[in-house]
Amino acid sequence: MKISNYSVAQLQKSYGIDVTSLDTGAAASLGVAAAWVSVEPGARSDAHQHDETETWVIVSGSGDLTVDAERHPVHASTVVQFEPFETHSVENTGDTDLLLLSLYWRDAERAGRAAADTGRRRFGARPMFVFSSAPTPNGDLHLGHLSGPFFGADVFVRYQRMNGADAWHITGSDDYQSYVVAAGRREGRGPAETAAHYSAEILATLRLMDIDVHQYTATSQDGAYPDALRAFFSRLTASGAVAPRPGAALFDAVSGEYLFESAVTGRCPSCDADSGGNVCEACLEPNACTDLTDPRSTSSDAPPREGTAIRYTLPLHRLAKDITAHHRLGRVPAPVKALAERLSRREHLDIAVTHSATWGVQPAETAVKGQVIWSWLDYAFSILHGIEAVGRDLGRSWKADEPEQDWKIVHFLGSDGSFFHPMFVPALYRLAHPDWTPDIDYHINEFYLLDDSKFSTSRRHVIWGKDILSPRTVDAIRFYLALTRPEGRTTNFERGAYETYIRQTLIGTWQGWLNGLGDRIEKRYDGAAPDAGTWTPEHAAFLARLETRLSAVTGSLGQDGFSLNQAAEALNGMVEDVTAFARLQAPAADVESCKDEARTAIALELAAARLLATCAAPVMPRFAARLAAALGGPPPAEWPSTVNLVPAGTTVDLARQEFFADPGEQAPDPDSAPRPGLEPAAPQAAASKGEASPLLPWLSDLVRQGLRLPADKPVQDASLVQLGMESLQAIALQYQITEHVGADVPMEDLLGAKTVADLAALITNGVDPDVVAAHQEVTT
Numbered sequence: 136m137k138i139s140n141y142s143v144a145q146l147q148k149s150y151g152i153d154v155t156s157l158d159t160g161a162a163a164s165l166g167v168a169a170a171w172v173s174v175e176p177g178a179r180s181d182a183h184q185h186d187e188t189e190t191w192v193i194v195s196g197s198g199d200l201t202v203d204a205e206r207h208p209v210h211a212s213t214v215v216q217f218e219p220f221e222t223h224s225v226e227n228t229g230d231t232d233l234l235l236l237s238l239y240w241r242d243a244e245r246a247g248r249a250a251a252d253t254g255r256r257r258f259g260a261r262p263m264f265v266f267s268s269a270p271t272p273n274g275d276l277h278l279g280h281l282s283g284p285f286f287g288a289d290v291f292v293r294y295q296r297m298n299g300a301d302a303w304h305i306t307g308s309d310d311y312q313s314y315v316v317a318a319g320r321r322e323g324r325g326p327a328e329t330a331a332h333y334s335a336e337i338l339a340t341l342r343l344m345d346i347d348v349h350q351y352t353a354t355s356q357d358g359a360y361p362d363a364l365r366a367f368f369s370r371l372t373a374s375g376a377v378a379p380r381p382g383a384a385l386f387d388a389v390s391g392e393y394l395f396e397s398a399v400t401g402r403c404p405s406c407d408a409d410s411g412g413n414v415c416e417a418c419l420e421p422n423a424c425t426d427l428t429d430p431r432s433t434s435s436d437a438p439p440r441e442g443t444a445i446r447y448t449l450p451l452h453r454l455a456k457d458i459t460a461h462h463r464l465g466r467v468p469a470p471v472k473a474l475a476e477r478l479s480r481r482e483h484l485d486i487a488v489t490h491s492a493t494w495g496v497q498p499a500e501t502a503v504k505g506q507v508i509w510s511w512l513d514y515a516f517s518i519l520h521g522i523e524a525v526g527r528d529l530g531r532s533w534k535a536d537e538p539e540q541d542w543k544i545v546h547f548l549g550s551d552g553s554f555f556h557p558m559f560v561p562a563l564y565r566l567a568h569p570d571w572t573p574d575i576d577y578h579i580n581e582f583y584l585l586d587d588s589k590f591s592t593s594r595r596h597v598i599w600g601k602d603i604l605s606p607r608t609v610d611a612i613r614f615y616l617a618l619t620r621p622e623g624r625t626t627n628f629e630r631g632a633y634e635t636y637i638r639q640t641l642i643g644t645w646q647g648w649l650n651g652l653g654d655r656i657e658k659r660y661d662g663a664a665p666d667a668g669t670w671t672p673e674h675a676a677f678l679a680r681l682e683t684r685l686s687a688v689t690g691s692l693g694q695d696g697f698s699l700n701q702a703a704e705a706l707n708g709m710v711e712d713v714t715a716f717a718r719l720q721a722p723a724a725d726v727e728s729c730k731d732e733a734r735t736a737i738a739l740e741l742a743a744a745r746l747l748a749t750c751a752a753p754v755m756p757r758f759a760a761r762l763a764a765a766l767g768g769p770p771p772a773e774w775p776s777t778v779n780l781v782p783a784g785t786t787v788d789l790a791r792q793e794f795f796a797d798p799g800e801q802a803p804d805p806d807s808a809p810r811p812g813l814e815p816a817a818p819q820a821a822a823s824k825g826e827a828s829p830l831l832p833w834l835s836d837l838v839r840q841g842l843r844l845p846a847d848k849p850v851q852d853a854s855l856v857q858l859g860m861e862s863l864q865a866i867a868l869q870y871q872i873t874e875h876v877g878a879d880v881p882m883e884d885l886l887g888a889k890t891v892a893d894l895a896a897l898i899t900n901g902v903d904p905d906v907v908a909a910h911q912e913v914t915t
Contacts, residue, residue, distance in 0.1 A: 141171050141234065151181040152225075167240045174198065174233040179226040182463045186246045189239040191215045196233030199226045203257040204464075204540055204574045219246040220255060222464060251690070253774075258543065258694050259300040262533075264522050265292050265545045268552055269309040269514055272333035272353075273318035276340040278598045278612075278628060279583040279590040282620040284547035286613065287578055289346040290699060291545065293753035294692040297774040305521040307352030308334040311495040312510045313396040317433070326494045330355050339871065340600040342841075345609050345756055350525045354517055363535060365499040367516040368508055370536075370567040372500055377449050377488060377566065379502045383425040384444035388437035393444065393491035394424060396510075398434065401427030416582075419474055419553045421486065445503055446487040454562040455479040461561045466576035466695065470550075471557045478558070486559065488512045515560040518544070538568055544575040545694070553579060578697055581621035585628050598630070606840075607796040610755040611637045617754050618703035634798045640707065641795040648714050649762070652740050653789025655724070660737070664767075666783035667738040668731030677716045677739055681746055681778045684709040688750045689774070699754070706751055713743040741766065741781040744789070749775050758794055765789050827851075828895035830876065838891055841868050851892040855885065872898060 139157045146153035153173040174180060174196070182201070197210040202223045209215065209225070217223055219242075227233040249255060267284035270276065276285075288304050295302040310330040319329035334353045341348060354360050371377040385394040392398065396412045403410035404426040408417035412424045424430065425441055432439045459479075462472055478484055488509045489498065495507025519535035522542065526533030533539065548556045557577050564573050582589060590597050604612060615633050619626050656662060684705055691701035720736040723729040745766055752759035752771040760770035767785035781787070828834075835850050842858055844850065850858060860868070869885055872878050878898045888894035 143173070146171070146173055150183055152178060167238055169239075170237045172235045172237050174225060174227040174235075176227050176230055176232070180224045181460060182222050182224040184220045184222045185239075186219050187239040187241050188219055188245055189217045189237060191217075192236045192238075194234040194236060196227060196231050197229040198233045199228055200224075201226070201540075201572070204261065204543065204572075205257065206540060219249040221249075222256065250695075251686075253298055253689065253693055256543075256694065258295065259298055261301075261541045261543050262531075263295060263300055263302040263543045263545065264518075264525070265295075265302055265304050266518055266521070266547065267304065267306045268546075268548045268556075269307050269517060270337050271312045271314050272308040272310060272330040272337060273312070273314045274333060274592055275336040276600045277590050277592070278600065278603065278616070279585065281340070281344050281346075281600050281612075282583045282616040282628075283549050283580045284578075285341060285346050286344065286616055286620070287580065287697075287699060288545075288547040289344075290617070290692065290702075290753045291547070291578070291694075291697060292347070292349075293756065294774065295694075297752065297772065299773075303349040303525050304347060305350045305352075305518075305525060306348055307350070307354060307517060307521060308337060309510060309514055309517075310334070310353060310355035311507070311513050313398065313490075313492065313494070316492075316494050317397045327355055335869075340604070343600060343604040343609065345613065350521050350528070352517060352521050352524060354513065357520075360517075360520060361496045363520055364496050364508060364513060364516050366536065367519070367567060368498045368512070369500065371449075371488075371512075371563060372447070372498075374566040374569075376453065377447055379445050380448040380485070381443055381445050382448060382485065382487065383423070384442055384446075385424050385430055385432075385439040386442050387432045387434050388440050389432075389435040392432075392434060394430075394432055394439055395487075395490050399424050399427065399430055399432060399439065401430035404428060414551065414554060416551045419470075419550060420478065421484070421554050423485070423487075444487075444491065446491075446506060447489040447498070447500075447503060449486045449488050449562070449566075450483070451486050451559065451562055452479075452481060452484040454565060457565045458558050458562055461565075461573070461575070462557065464572070464574050466578070467557060468577060468579050471553050471577060471579070474553055475558055478554070511555050511559060512563060514555070515563045518560070538564070538571045538573065540571065540574075542574070544573060545578070546575060547578045547580075550579050550581050576694065581623065581625045583619075583621050583626060583628060587627055598628070606757070607793075608798060610758040611641055611795050611798060613755050614641065614703060614706075614758075617699035618707075620699055622698055622700050637795060637798045642797065644714060645710050646792075646794045648710060648717065649744060649765075649789050649792065649794060652717070652737075652744065653765075653787060653792070656737065656741075656787050657790055659724075660734070662787055664741050664781040664783055664785040664787055665734035665737050667735040667780060668733075670735055671732055673716075673719070674732075674735050674739060677712070678742075678778060680712050681709070681739075681743055684712065685746060685750065685775060685778060692753060702754060706747065706754065709743065709747055709750070713740055716740070716743075738780050738783075741787065742778055745781050746775065746778055749773075761792065761794060765792050827892060828899040830899050831892055831895040834872075834895045834898065835891060837868065837871060841871075851895075852890050854888060854890055855894070858891075 142155065145155040147155060155171045157169040157171065191214070193209050193211055193213040195211050197208070200207045200209045200215060200223065202217065202221050225233070254260065265288045267288035270280065285306070292302045292304045308330060315326045315330050319326045322329065324332070330353070338351060352360070385399055386392065387394060394412065399412040401410060402408065403415035403418060403420070404422055405420045406415060406418035407428065408415060410417070410422065410427060412422070412427070414421050430439050458475055462475065489503060489506040490509055491505055492507045495510070496513065497507055516535070519538060522533050523535040546556050561573060561575065564571060585596060585598065588596060615636060619628065656664070687705040687708070688702055690696050691698045691705055717740055720733070724733045724736070744762065745768070748759045748762040748766065749771040763769065763771055765788045766781055767787065831851055838850050838855065838858065839846060839848055842860060869880055872880055876898065880898060884897060885894065888897060
């Protein structure tokens with residue numbers, strides 16, 4: 136027998152609190168380790184996870200236990216058991232030490248089950264807000280943009296929703312960026328007009344990419360946004376950390392203009408790569424502009440002069456421990472943690488959060504005149520503002536100024552945001568809402584190259600989304616981007632390689648197999664799914680292989696191991712498996728004595744097709760819905776837990792389906808053709824009183840497409856509100872009407888029209904008759 140008594144003298148710091156390990160004798164021989172844990176009043180342990188199962192016995196004191204963002208009170212005599220990988224911490228809320236005994240042991244089988252649990256970290260048990268980096272509205276979206284955060288967030292949310300989670304994709308245009316001002320100058324427009332124009336373009340491109348956004352905030356067009364942002368800024372100043380401080384600044388030598396962000400370039404003080412103001416895209420470290428080597432103004436050739444400016448400034452180095460603690464809570468890639476460690480070595484890291492500019496929101500504080508709130512601080516608040524907007528639409532009481540502990544936030548971003556999103560933003564939250572511990576996951580992609588060099592609009596080295604996307608190409612684009620997007624490394628898009636892949640793999644292999652399977656079912660089973668008959672060992676092995684593929688796709692789309700590269704490879708692997716299986720089974724297909732075995736083989740091929748439709752739904756929603764319909768089912772709505780056969784007798788319509796179009800035939804001409812996906816139809820001329828508008832058929836098709844209604848769904852006698860059109864869809868429709876017929880329809884008219892027919896008449900009355908006639912000619 137061994138006895139161990141609690142001793143204060145033996146305590147050592149671990150996980151931010153006092154811990155001492157015990158030699159428990161017999162318990163240790165059974166694989167159970169133990170430790171005394173003491174937490175001082177007001178102290179909190181570091182949040183952490185581990186593979187062991189752990190049991191706590193609270194001996195004395197009281198406090199709050201937080202497990203995967205859920206808080207629980209604990210006190211003397213409470214016993215708690217943690218499953219492997221649960222993120223947990225404890226805070227002493229009492230007046231005396233909180234003392235507990237910890238027992239922990241490894242159970243490989245239990246840990247394996249916990250790691251594979253799709254609901255792990257309480258995903259699906261709390262509201263989930265998935266953010267794709269807010270695009271700067273200084274241009275439309277090209278393929279490089281689309282391959283990154285927007286696409287990743289869309290697939291992530293689709294998968295989570297198929298697993299029953301309350302997940303929403305939120306983004307918006309980052310209107311108050313200095314880059315908007317620069318774009319407006321180049322194009323002869325003001326910043327507000329520039330932001331509104333490109334925000335609409337961005338929305339339209341996202342819709343062409345089948346990217347569902349549940350809340351899109353154009354910050355300069357939201358009347359309530361400026362005051363709400365000011366209130367958030369005032370919280371920061373009230374903390375005492377954000378205050379006016381003098382600091383070095385750069386000014387244009389000719390105009391005297393204050394230089395920051397897009398107005399200045401140079402070489403990074405950390406890695407010596409070419410860099411813009413405020414952050415380096417090569418090493419991802421922030422700069423103060425004045426520390427750039429050989430700084431250059433983008434407005435004149437004269438070297439900038441250095442001076443002094445008083446700006447509201449955040450000494451971020453004081454929050455290094457808070458940032459480290461934040462990174463223990465969620466999914467944070469290792470490069471981000473390495474960047475945070477490098478920055479923590481800096482003696483000072485002072486970040487100016489206001490800048491001298493005319494475009495932006497001025498703070499309510501008047502200590503510094505003529506400055507606006509920096510766009511990155513603006514972005515931090517826009518996240519909370521977006522959550523409140525979603526809640527308002529859902530009738531939920533989520534508030535931007537009262538963030539809730541139970542919120543799960545997921546960020547999708549490019550690597551150039553590796554400082555701002557996981558470090559700067561949570562530091563601001565710590566100051567503005569000290570009682571909130573935000574639980575945020577980060578998914579980061581690198582740069583996507585075009586023909587081995589960066590996408591560049593200035594060099595016209597670019598493929599715009601609108602130039603390559605259409606209803607017939609969008610699935611192929613989505614799949615190829617999933618396969619090649621830059622996850623953890625820079626990758627490259629080559630149009631020739633893309634077209635070859637689509638022709639050989641998606642058309643040649645995928646569609647070839649599905650069409651061939653349909654032919655065989657029509658020939659041998661009169662177009663109906665056969666029931667499985669006799670099973671051979673090969674059949675059972677193939678079913679097990681499908682289960683393995685299902686597990687692989689599930690893991691690659693799940694919150695912990697999310698990887699579209701791996702998901703695309705697993706989906707293609709599923710098709711490779713079934714085509715190899717079909718080829719091996721083919722010799723016995725017409726052998727009379729093997730007919731019961733042959734129909735099992737066909738039933739398994741159909742099961743593979745059904746599994747493919749379901750597992751492909753987050754990545755290729757149109758393909759998935761079309762394939763599911765060809766197999767006699769509805770669009771996939773739930774993630775499968777196992778492989779299922781297609782019910783015997785189900786009508787199968789695979790033989791003549793076009794699932795993927797040849798990419799060489801689908802590139803639209805943006806200068807001469809209507810927008811991809813629109814099929815305008817108009818009879819003859821402007822409508823007379825009492826007659827249907829000649830634009831009604833075209834507008835009806837446009838509404839059906841925007842709402843994803845069946846092609847034969849009557850819409851002309853219903854209003855857009857009655858049909859369920861949301862504000863985001865209305866903005867996209869407004870843009871498309873303007874783009875195609877030149878009619879500027881105010882939002883109140885768009886959503887206020889009694890019926891779609893009334894709206895068509897309203898549009899027709901303001902449209903040039905030649906445009907109407909042109910629509911009629913195209914349709915005819």
